Amino acid sequence: MSVNPVPSAWSVSTRDFDDQAGFHQLFEARSRATPDAIALADAQHSLSYRQLAEKSTQLAAYLAGQGVGTGSRVAIFMNRSPDLVLAMLAIARVGATYIPLDPAYPEQRLRYMLEDSDSHWVLTQAAVEPRLAALLGEHCSSLALDRQWPLVAACRAHLPESAAAAGSLAYIIYTSGSTGQPKGVMISHRALSNFLLSMAEEPGMSAADTLLAVTTHCFDISGLELLLPLVVGARCHICPAETAGDASQLMSLIARVQPSLMQATPATWMMLFHAGWQPSAQLRILCGGEPLSDALKSCFEQAGNAVWNMYGPTETTIWSTLQKLEPGQPVSIGRPIANTRLYLLREDGSHCAIGEPGELCIAGAGLAVTRKGLKLVLLNLTHDGQTDGVQESLAKYFSFLRYEIPEIGSLVLDTDSLDGTRLE
Secondary structure: OOOOOOOHHHHOOOOOOOOOOOHHHHHHHHHHHOOOOEEEEOOOOEEEHHHHHHHHHHHHHHHHHOOOOOOOEEEEEOOOOHHHHHHHHHHHHOOOEEEEEOOOOOHHHHHHHHHHHOOOEEEEOHHHHHHHHOOOOOOOEEEEOOOOHHHHHOOOOOOOOOOOOOOOEEEEEEEOOOOOOOEEEEEEHHHHHHHHHHHHHHHHOOOOOEEEEOOOOOOOOHHHHHHHHHHHOOEEEEOOHHHHOOHHHHHHHHHHHOOOEEEEOHHHHHHHHHOOOOOOOOOEEEEEOOOOOHHHHHHHHHHOOOEEEEEOOHHHOOOOEEEEOOOOOOOOOOEEOOOEEEEEEOOOOOEOOOOOEEEEEEEEOOOOOEEOOOOOEOOEEEEOOEEEEEEOOEEEEEEEEEOOOOOOOOEEOOOOOOOOOEEO
16 A cells, blocks of 8 residues: 655644744733733622732732742642632743643542652632641642732732743643553643634634633643733633533523533533523534534534534644634544644554544644653654655644545544654
8 A cells, every 4th residue: 555645734734833922921922012901800809900900010029039930840739710810810921831630530530640740839718728738748839819919919029020930830730641650741831822823713712702611720721711911912711610510500501601612521411402592693613522423513504603623632832733613524634733733653653644544643732841740752763665864743633534635624433542653
């Protein structure tokens, strides 16, 4: 069988983004441009870009005064609220790395994540402090933002200028892993900013948009919901966890907020449709995290909204590909996002022929820095059966994708994960 090289359509996603700026620096630029626009809101509170910038700077100064800085690991143990995003911005501002923890997780899992991530600080809220007390070791400090904000406001510590982030870590997020033991994936600012700027282009988001955030902050796709609005000047409305899981409450919130963009898993979209939900025409829909069924595609087509199918493993920073659904066309994983390359390979590293199943390997700006416990392997890519001398860092993921046409029209036939194995 002759080898078909990766067609040009698989690698035309190059963009010239500012890869030296972290998400916090992109936010800072936006806060100076539109200081009075609403940045974050929930049922109780709202913060303008100016207010969010001021509060995150205050918190960053407090953390710096406590010795938190470049290389530090700071866990966020909170329910979903504007304080959650405030904490993310402040941690990044001092050069530290944030680790999201869900208070609903089992105690054993939370304790492991705190210890494995080497977190010495935890930002929290008064409502979940009692639960946190049972998890903290003797070398870990905590701060309840709502209860102890006067301490933050009174801090006069010097805060250095926000430095370029680039290759430093933005966050560590834990996946369940194939054995059930949580595994930390470390994502750099460069990878996260590339993702956010790519999403701003397609599916697209502008300052006129409102996004309703419904995903738990311990699922990496929440990074799009919580941070993308802040880098384009849009508004993020944060949905409580109890509302996100209840079709009736969620339908009411959608009607009240009137978002123009919303992201959720297929399970959430099906929950809404089964409850009789009819989306407004203005709503653009992002769907990912699970396979998109024919039944759900039919619901989307009947509604008539613009819908994008999103795909990507945690190890390649949230989403790596996207496809805008078209009536009568099959669901696919679509095309790569900016500065991302896809390869469909055989076990020996050679490219699959058209119609031949293979393994999807993802390269480019979104690759995780590393993932603890992973074996690193060197792979030489080949073109037309010849080694071209190029070595790429690749995240090797889904097995058995079939390359059908000279674009990325790959249909997932078997989605057994290879546990995010990274080839380098």
